[in-house]
Amino acid sequence: xxxxxxxxxAGFALIGGFxxxxxxxxxxxxxxxxxxFRFHTGETLPELKxxxxxVGDPKGEPVVILxxxxxxxxxxxxxxxAGELFGPGQALDATKYFIIIPDAIGAGASSKPSDGLxxxxxxYDYADMVTAQYRLVSEGLGxxxxxxxxxxxxxxxxxxxxxxRYPDYMDALVPIASQPTEMSSRNWMMRRMIIDAVRNDPAxxxxxxxxxxPALRVANVFFGIATSGGTLAYQKQxxxxxxxxxxxxxxxxxxxxADANDFMYQWDASRDYDAAPGLEKIKAPVxxxxxxxxxxxxxxxxxxxxxxxxxxxxxxxxxxASSETRGHGTTGLARFWxxxxxxxxxxxxxxxxx
Numbered sequence: 485x486x487x488x489x490x491x492x493x494a495g496f497a498l499i500g501g502f503x504x505x506x507x508x509x510x511x512x513x514x515x516x517x518x519x520x521f522r523f524h525t526g527e528t529l530p531e532l533k534x535x536x537x538x539v540g541d542p543k544g545e546p547v548v549i550l551x552x553x554x555x556x557x558x559x560x561x562x563x564x565x566a567g568e569l570f571g572p573g574q575a576l577d578a579t580k581y582f583i584i585i586p587d588a589i590g591a592g593a594s595s596k597p598s599d600g601l602x603x604x605x606x607x608y609d610y611a612d613m614v615t616a617q618y619r620l621v622s623e624g625l626g627x628x629x630x631x632x633x634x635x636x637x638x639x640x641x642x643x644x645x646x647x648x649r650y651p652d653y654m655d656a657l658v659p660i661a662s663q664p665t666e667m668s669s670r671n672w673m674m675r676r677m678i679i680d681a682v683r684n685d686p687a688x689x690x691x692x693x694x695x696x697x698p699a700l701r702v703a704n705v706f707f708g709i710a711t712s713g714g715t716l717a718y719q720k721q722x723x724x725x726x727x728x729x730x731x732x733x734x735x736x737x738x739x740x741x742a743d744a745n746d747f748m749y750q751w752d753a754s755r756d757y758d759a760a761p762g763l764e765k766i767k768a769p770v771x772x773x774x775x776x777x778x779x780x781x782x783x784x785x786x787x788x789x790x791x792x793x794x795x796x797x798x799x800x801x802x803x804x805a806s807s808e809t810r811g812h813g814t815t816g817l818a819r820f821w822x823x824x825x826x827x828x829x830x831x832x833x834x835x836x837x838x
Contacts, residue, residue, distance in 0.1 A: 507567075507571035507572060508539060508540075508566065508567075508570035508571045508572075508577075508578045509539055509540050509541075509570075509578050509579075510539075511537045511538065511539045511557075511561055511566075512537065512538050512539075513535065513536070513537055513557075513593070514535070514536055514537075514538065515533055515534065515535050515536075515593050516533075516534050516536070516620055516624035516625075517531050517532065517533050517534070518531070518532040518534060518616065518619060519531060521616065523606040523607075523608055523612050524608075524609060524611050524612055525606055525607060527606040528606075529595065529606065531595075532589070532594075532595050532616065533593065533594055533595045534586060534587065534589075534594050534595075534616055534617075534619075534620045534624065535556075535557065535586070535587035535592045535593025535594045536557055536584060536585060536586045536587060536593075536620060537557035537558070537560075537561060537584075537585045537587075538582065538583060538584055538585070539561075539566070539570055539578045539582075539583035539585075540570075540578035540579065540580075540581055540582045540583055541579075541582060542582050542625075543582070544578070544579070544580055544581045544582040545580065545581050545582065545630075545631040546581070546582045546584060546621070546625075546627045546629075546630040546631060547576055547581045547582065547583050547584065547630060547631055547632045547633075547634065548584050548585075548586070548617070548621055548630050548632070548633045548634070548646075548654075549583060549584070549585045549634050549635065549639070550585075550586065550588070550617065550633070550634070550635030550636070550638075550639030550640075550642045550643060550646075551585065551587075551588065551591070551635075551636065551637075551638070551639050552636050552637030552638045552639055552661075552816075553637060553638040553750050553751060553753075553754070554591070554742065554747065554750050554751075555591065555637075555638075556587050556588075556591045556592030556593075557585035557586065557587050557592055558592065560585050560636075561585070564816065564817050564818065564819070565816060565817075565818045566818075568817075568818035568819045568822045569818050569822055569825075570583060574822065574826065575822045575823070575825040575826035575829065576632075576825075581631065584621055584625065584627075584630075586616075586617045586620050586621070588613045588616075588617065588638070588642075589608050589612060589613045589616050590608065590613075590746055590749050590750050590753065591746075591750065594616075596743075596746050596749070597691070597743070597745035597746050597749055598743040598745060598746050602691045602692060602745050603690060603691025603692070603745055604691075605745070605749065607749070607752070608749065608753055609753050609754075609755065609756055609757075610638075610641060610642060610645060610753055610754060610756075610757050611645070611756075612753075613642060613753065614642050614645045614646060614649060617642065617646075618646070618649070618650060618653075622653075629652075629653060629654070629655075629835075629836075630653060630654050630655070631654070631655050631656065631829075631834070632654060632655065632656045632657075632658065632829065633646045633647070633653075633654045633656075633657055633658070633768075634657075634658040634659075634660065634825075635658075635659060635660060635662070636660040636661050636662075636815055636816060637660070637661045637662060637780075637812065637815070637816075638662075638754065639660070639662075640659040640660045640661050640662025641659070641662045641663075641664075641754070641757055641759065643657055643658065643659040643660075643662070644657075644659050644662065644664040644759035644763075644766075645759055647659075647765075647766040647767075647768055647770070648759060648762040648763065648765040648766050649762075649765075651765050651766055651767040651768070652767060652835065654768050654835075655768060655769075655832055655833070655834055655835050656768050656769050656770075656771070656828075656829060656832050657766065657768045657769070657770045657771075658770070658771045658772075658773065658825065659770070659772050659773075660772075660773040660774070660815045660821075661773070661774060661775070661778060661780075661781065661812055661814075661815040661816075662772075662774075662781060663774075663781050663787055663788055663791070664759040664760050664763055664791050665758065665759070665760045665787055665791060666757070666758035666760065667754045667755065667756070667757040667758065670711070670779070670780065671711070671780040671781070672754070672755075674707055674710055674711050674780075675707075675751045675752070675754060677703070677706075677707070678703040678704070678706070678707045678747075678751055679748050679751055679752055681699045681700075681702070681703040681706075682697055682699050682700055682703060682744050682747065682748050683748065684699070685697035685698065685699035685700075687699075688744060691744075691745050693744065696742075696743065696744055697744050700740075700742065700744045700747060701736065701740050702736070704740060704742065704747070705732070705735045705736055708735070709732075709735070710779070711779045711780050711811075711812055712779060712780070712810065712811050712812040712813045713779075713810055713811045713812075713813060714775075714777045714779075714805065714807075714809050714810045714811035714813070714814065715777060715805070715811070716777065716805055716806060716807045716809070717777075717807055717808070717809060717810050717811070719807070720807040760791060763791060763794050763795065764794055764795075766795055767835075768797075768835070769797040769798070769832050770792070770795055770797065770798035770799070771798075771799055771801060771824070771825065771828050772788060772792065772798065772799070772800045772801070773800075773801045773803070773815055773821050773824075774788060774800065774801075774802055774803070774815070775802070775803040775805065775809055775810075775811065775812070775814035775815060775820070776802055776803060776804050776805040776809075777805035777809055777811045777814065778811055778812045778814070779811045779812050780812045781812070783802060788800055801821060801824050803815070803820045803821065
């Protein structure tokens, strides 16, 4: 471990671990602060906090994992994800790899509107989020090169951006539940609807609300049902009207503690996403993983196959739909693709940092 990396790790405030499977090392939390961070809008924050979680020994090969919208590093440490990947002999065995999971801007322990600025917080986008992630890993943790960048959903879109913005930084790239093309179609229309639902709620008060706008909970449940879950899975879970009502009531009654401004910013950040123009800049081998029943990235459009033709060393793993898959949520269940990752990654060459 370099002196820079050792100093960085020693200087971070570890703020406790997480509940985790017994077969991989306990995760640790840290926060690194960037001074005078400049957003793509030209706005700056004197201090931008960037939270993160790590699993394993810093002497291991570094792997970056990027979470989805409204998630955080914590959301990637569940038994259905980390429990299928980080244990001994698994694809990202934490005794061999050093797992780094940043909290994106606006999520987890990273700076967000609810910290105090509310709707005056800079209107960040995916480019700002990727810049911050890269600075955390390269400057904060001191890694000059990583073995793998893997991201799910929003994290998958971020992974496409990492590959073209920092093409020599990783040996391999695994964008999951995503496409490298412009945010559009149902994916964007549904995002607009949840943003507008909160913005048009009189209780939002231009972001200066005292209590959370009621539309927030309904918008979240509506978006979840409309864009994730899988057709076959929903039919199995709710084959009657009574069952469907019961499932909906459970979701509406479930604990939901999101902040409305944070929520809107998180979904709005995708507004200008389009990784297609720079796709040829990607040098690392790519394993793209999608599910056949993904409501946000439907494979029947042929978009992914067409875009992957532009990359000389890319392949697509398309998980077949079934009553066990969960549409856009399928890839959050790492058991559907962990073995494919384990078979693919070890054979890839280690590319020297440039």
